[in-house]
Amino acid sequence: MRAFTEYQTQNLILQTMKKSEATRLMILQKAFELIYAxxxxxxxxxxxxxxxxxxxxxxxxxFKTKDEMGLAIINELLKPQLTAGFIAPLQNNENPLDAIYQLMQHLLLENDFLKVEYGCPAANFTQxxxxxxxxxxxxxxxxTQLWHTHIIAAIEKGQQNGQIRPDVNAQSVxxxxxxxYWGIRNFGKLENSKTMYIPYLKELKSYLDSLR
Amino acid sequence: MRAFTEYQTQNLILQTMKKSEATRLMILQKAFELIYAxxxxxxxxxxxxxxxxxxxxxxxxxFKTKDEMGLAIINELLKPQLTAGFIAPLQNNENPLDAIYQLMQHLLLENDFLKVEYGCPAANFTQxxxxxxxxxxxxxxxxTQLWHTHIIAAIEKGQQNGQIRPDVNAQSVxxxxxxxYWGIRNFGKLENSKTMYIPYLKELKSYLDSLR
DNA sequence: CAAAAAACATACTAGTTAGTATGTTTTTTG
DNA sequence: CAAAAAACATACTAACTAGTATGTTTTTTG
Known part of the structure; x- marks a missing residue:
């Protein structure tokens, strides 16, 4: 009986926390959509x-203030999105140059968290x-640093594997x-069209190939 | 006597128009600085x-409204600046690839209309x-189109002169x-530093050289 | 189950915003 | 030089803003 009460109580706490957390998260998500748009x-x-x-x-x-919510959007929504959508894809691929190209292609053409007409959320916030x-x-x-670090790492790994020329400067690349990437998203936002993404990706591929 | 009066009148009109125009221009310039910052x-x-x-x-x-002033800033300040600072430098140079590189270097490191901490005015407005x-x-x-058109033209001219590989796609490049360029300005704005400009320019040079 | 804390609801406020109504002064014109 | 138009000045307003004061309801806890 006592065990049951404890379990029940625990459950209630959990449910309450969950509901409160759910409200918070819902606010963050909807607010993000509005702000992104x-x-x-x-x-x-x-x-x-x-x-x-x-x-x-x-x-x-x-949220104590609007800005606290804004920061929560960056830290609790954008950061995880970055990790899942921008960094993880770099890790499970044999060739880092292919990985980078495929990542960009996916981000620009397929990712449905990002909308062409709204640009890059991080860039928008920055501006x-x-x-x-x-x-x-x-x-x-x-x-930004987080993404930066992981792209560099991928390139350096590629150099160690002999997939990328050793004279290439990983940081510059x-x-x-x-x-x-940031620029082409700005382009897409201005034109409100993915048209520019195709020639961009074409040239990105040429450029990346020149590093082999 | 009549001629003098006419001259005097004309002069007054001119002065008045000039003064009114001067006020308008002064508002535009100061407003631009504030908005840019x-x-x-x-x-x-x-x-x-x-x-x-x-x-x-x-x-x-x-100005009828704030937005009318904003548009006047784009059309009457940014557009001429673009022509003078972004397009003209492309025209008087033997090699378009060198011209592009030197233009970027100048825009990022020397141009004092543009400030690193404020990013690119056109990109800011766009966002x-x-x-x-x-x-x-x-x-x-x-x-944007205006700049686009002139860069393409420069590259195509370079191809005709045999300075750029014929298989290069001028539009993609x-x-x-x-x-x-837009992206690196965003970078500079975020970091509030020109540090990133150096590796950027280094890699831009490598990339442009790969088109020869 | 009572007290307390967490989660939410309503009505308000003080400050700021773009824009206007109504002037006055300066300049132009016949 | 008088009338009119251009250029500027002042005082206001209505709408909106982030944030608060003060509740009530729901949930948790001893």
Missing amino acids: KGYQTTSIDDIIATTKVTKGAFYYH EMTPWHSDFSLALHEI TIFVMSS | KGYQTTSIDDIIATTKVTKGAFYYH EMTPWHSDFSLALHEI TIFVMSS
Whole structure:
């Protein structure tokens, strides 16, 4: 009987935590969608509570300020997405150059977390927040570094395996590749079309082949 | 006597037009600096009239709305800057690949219209405005196209001169180069440092050399 | 099951925003 | 030089903003 009560209590805590956590996560996800689509400044708390259908009290119970929510989006949504969608694919492939190309192709043409018309979430945040909010800079810098580190590692591994020329500078290549990715997403956003992605990928392939 | 009066009158008109035009231009320039530094949304009309020291009445005499001013910044400031700083340098150089490299180097390291911590003005506008303002998209698309067209032309000319391999796809290269430029500016903005520009330029050079 | 804490709900506020109404001054014109 | 138009100035407003004060309901705990 006592064991049952304990179990029951535990269960209740779990369920409660789950429900509260679920609300929090739901707010983060819907808020992200709004911000990804419209921008951070132009997405108001009222917008968020309208689409999430939580009240202002509930929102401010979960997040002290709007910026705290913004940071939570970066740390709790974008970071995991980066790990799963941008880094993991680099690891299980024989040839890092192929892996990089396939990753880019997937990110640009197939990934349905990312929308062409909205650009790159991290780049959007960078553009909008960096000038006046150092906490955001820091968080964004962190996830950027993370990607950076893993691309470099992949290239260096390729050099050790003799798949990439030894005179290639892994860091330069990484920065060049990352830049081109950010840029093409900006392009896609401006044109609101994936048209540019095709020639971009074509040239990326040529470039990567030149490193073999 | 009559001739003198006519001259005097003409002169007054000229001076007046000049003064009015000067005010308008001054507003545009100061507003651009603010927006370039802080973003469009976070720059209020009150900010602008405070730094320009024109009154609200004067501001709204020159611009019907804030967005009209934003478009004027793109069309009357960014567009000429693009022509002078991004396109003209491509034309007076023997080798287009050298011209492209030198242009990028100049834009990233020497141009003092552009600041590393603020990124690329056109990219900033694109990120912030494109989702919800088609007039801005159009204006930005126009200046992007302009740069695009001239880079392609330079590369094709290089191919005719035998300076660039004939199997190179001029459009793909252009998109790749433009993307990398936008991306590296985003990088610089995030890191608030030109550090990344050096390896970027190094790799850009390698890449461009591979097209010879 | 009572007390307490967690989770949510409602009504408000103080500040900011773009834009306007209504002036005055300066310049132009016949 | 008088009338009119251009250029600027001041005071306001209505809508929106993030955030708060003060609840109520739901859940947890001893």
